[in-house]
Amino acid sequence: MENSEFAKIFFEIAELLELKGENVFKMRAYQKAARNVENLPKSLEEIYKSGGIKALKEVPGIGESIAEHIEEIIKTGTFKKYKELLKEFPKDFVKLIEVPGIGPKTAIMLLKELKIDSMKKLEAAVKAGKLRELPGMGAKKEENIQKGIELKKKAHGRFLLPEAITYADIVVKALKKLKEVDQIVPAGSLRRWQETIGDIDILITSKKPEKIMRAFTTLPQVARVLSKGPTRSSVVMKNGMQADVRVMDPKSFGAALHYFTGNKQHNIQIREMAIKKGLKVSEYGIFRGSKQIGGKEEIDVFKSVGLPYIPPELRQGTDEIDCAKKGKLPELIELKDIRGDLQMHSKWSDGNNTIEEMAEYAKKLGYEYIAMTDHSKAVRVARGMNEKEVIKQIKEIDKINGKIKGIKVIKGIEVDILADGSLDLPDSILKELDVVVAAVHSRFKMPKAEMTKRIISAFNNKYVNLLSHPTGRVIGKRDPYEVDMEEIIKAAKDTGTYMEINAYPERLDLNDVHARMAKESGVLLSIDTDSHVDNQMDNIKYGVGTARRGWIEKKDVINTNPLEKLLKLLYAKR
């Protein structure tokens, strides 16, 4: 079973325990375990296979009893306590707490008093005005729940990073005009470069919060105000995205930025460390007793608990604090380290621009090289190239390289890995190219073992350099195909094949967790945009963001090398 599936079960248990009114710390323990499992760069099954319960307990957040649950899941597919918990509530009842405004207490009251156990019954009861009659409820709360239901229906879940960034920019630009605004900076999951964003969080420092709040809640993009206070306000924007603004005094900026960046688990861990040192860390600062001893700068928070600065992308509440303590934080790759882009398409297949146009754009980005990797013939919809066209394109690229100055176009192909694991073009063609990117574009629904074998057999071809978008996912649209990622990574290592972080925002594939797995196995990566239009090369920042979340360093990425070194790496397998 995949780690994400274990995580899902533990998250669900946390919800059920919360509804049951169990000890909140027990609930939180399951949440913590779930989150750590989700971000674990090694599969639980592997860990269990190699060291049993004892090895499982080494994972932060997993103790005796959760380790036993994991063992039971591995052996039987589920576990007893989980099945029992599920039986305690009606099947669709858990969904009620997903409605903004309904928490566990309200949900249980609704079940007990009004026999509401589904969204349908909830809607009917709201319409009939029955909620307002319950103790502690009133007309206003009923109305808020109704709005919450509408919001839940409309909100299509999470947003891709670029859309969230666009909206954050709108708010930032609009509020920056106010003279009362001192500093203004987006925080939250956006600052951590998470692949999808639930809401945007913006931190402002100012001595006059009221005016800022008025301006924020009356922006033309605001559809509804959820709450409005002197220091914090929440709104729903017209695209359905929630936005929170927090206004703080400048002397609290650093502590507030840390708090507002999260994630939650990370913050809790930092605050626990502070307590042990006799300090209190909150968004207002670092305090000894009632005296503020720091918090103007973000680094103060880390210093106060004896840690080096931890970059936002690493703040996932997993093992970053442990590693920071031991001085084992990575030196994360930066955007400026990228020297070229190794996957893109031109008019020769399904791209919008000519090779020259792509090269010119890359030059503007300061790149030393790009690789043209148009599709191969199997991808009919993308007008993939056959043998003759590849040879023709090679000659064309030679011509362009003779003409254009300051950048080198590397000859490449994105060759299809066919269903039987063979490649779409013969070796006699592949050997004429400098970089061969292999990818799966068909038969996504293959059984896991077969798909894994299919991909690995492509690695055994000595011309194949790079596996592109290794899981094929399209966020929110297409699930990843089933592959055994650990085996793929192992095979990549054994054959000297590289793996891609595809920077296309809907892909981000490898994702952060897989990227870290690859790194820890010693597999080198390439961060590419897979551009089909010249300006899509700007997407490289999302790939770098994902890489940073995956603890990737400059030395782990082949396209941080100068051209000559890169070519050596590309020819190393032949």
Added chain:
DNA sequence: GCCGTTTTCGGCCCGACTGTTTTCAGTCG
């Protein structure tokens, strides 16, 4: 349920906002 350079038991982050309350519970981040 987890965890331990104060602890193997007794802790477990901290604060804002709302709506319903007469001083706070519930929800959220």
